[in-house]
Amino acid sequence: MMTFQQIVLASHNAGKLKELQAMLGDTVQLRSIGEFSSVEPEETGLSFVENAILKARNAARISGMPALADDSGLAVDFLGGAPGIYSARYADGKGDAANNAKLLDVLKDVPQEQRGAQFVCVLALVRHADDPLPILCEGLWHGRILSEASGEHGFGYDPLFWVPERNCSSAELSPADKNQISHRARAMSLLRQRLGLA
Numbered sequence: 001m002m003t004f005q006q007i008v009l010a011s012h013n014a015g016k017l018k019e020l021q022a023m024l025g026d027t028v029q030l031r032s033i034g035e036f037s038s039v040e041p042e043e044t045g046l047s048f049v050e051n052a053i054l055k056a057r058n059a060a061r062i063s064g065m066p067a068l069a070d071d072s073g074l075a076v077d078f079l080g081g082a083p084g085i086y087s088a089r090y091a092d093g094k095g096d097a098a099n100n101a102k103l104l105d106v107l108k109d110v111p112q113e114q115r116g117a118q119f120v121c122v123l124a125l126v127r128h129a130d131d132p133l134p135i136l137c138e139g140l141w142h143g144r145i146l147s148e149a150s151g152e153h154g155f156g157y158d159p160l161f162w163v164p165e166r167n168c169s170s171a172e173l174s175p176a177d178k179n180q181i182s183h184r185a186r187a188m189s190l191l192r193q194r195l196g197l198a
C-alpha cells in the first residue's frame, strides 16, 4: 500500500481542490500547485489521460512532491463529444460564463431528447516527475444539457448539467451531494481503493 501525507494538486482550479480535498478527508492533505508556481502548463495531449499525466508530471517536477492531476470536461453527444478535452478553452479562454453561453447558443435548437452529455474525469497520480507507472482512475457522470442555467453551487458547467438521478442541475446539488455522485467522486473512489484508503 502506498501512503502519502501530502500530495500536490496539479490544478489551478479552486473548485477541483475543494471537491477533491473533501473527498479525501483528512488522511491526505492536498497542497495547490499555485503555492509553487502560477504558470499553467499547456495541455497539449489529445486525451484526458495524456493531459492528466502531463499536468501531474509538471507539478511533481516543480514541487518535488508526489502529484495528483485532474483532467476533466464535458462531452456532449450532439456535438460528437465536444467540447471534451477542450472544455476549459471552449470560448477561447474567456472563462466559465462565456463557455456556458457558447454551449447554450450552439444547442439552442436541439430538442431535449438529443441533449445527452457526460462529465468525464481522469485522475493521474505520480510519485515523482518521471514515474513510469502513474496511477490512472476515471469517472463518468451521465446527464443532459439544460436550455438555461440553474443553480449557484459548484463551478464551470454545473448550472447547465441536468442530473436525472436527482431531478435538478448539478449546481443545485449541495456540495456534499455532488461529491457523492459526480464524475470526480467516481474517479476518486477508485483512487482511494488503489491507495488502500477505501
Ligand SMILES: O=P(O)(O)OP(=O)(O)OP(=O)(O)OC[C@H]1O[C@@H](n2cnc3c(O)ncnc32)[C@H](O)[C@@H]1O
Pocket (backbone or CB within 6 Å): 010, 011, 012, 013, 016, 040, 043, 070, 071, 072, 073, 074, 087, 088, 089, 096, 099, 119, 154, 155, 156, 157, 158, 182, 184
Ligand atoms: O487544468 P486545471 O488547472 O486543473 O483546471 P481547469 O479548470 O483548466 O481544468 P481542465 O483543464 O481539466 O478543464 C476542465 C473543464 O471542464 C469543466 N469541469 C470539470 N469538472 C467540472 C465539474 O465538476 N463541474 C462543472 N464543470 C466542470 C471545468 O469548468 C473546465 O472548463
Ligand SMILES: [Mg+2]
Pocket (backbone or CB within 6 Å): 043, 088
Ligand atoms: Mg486546464
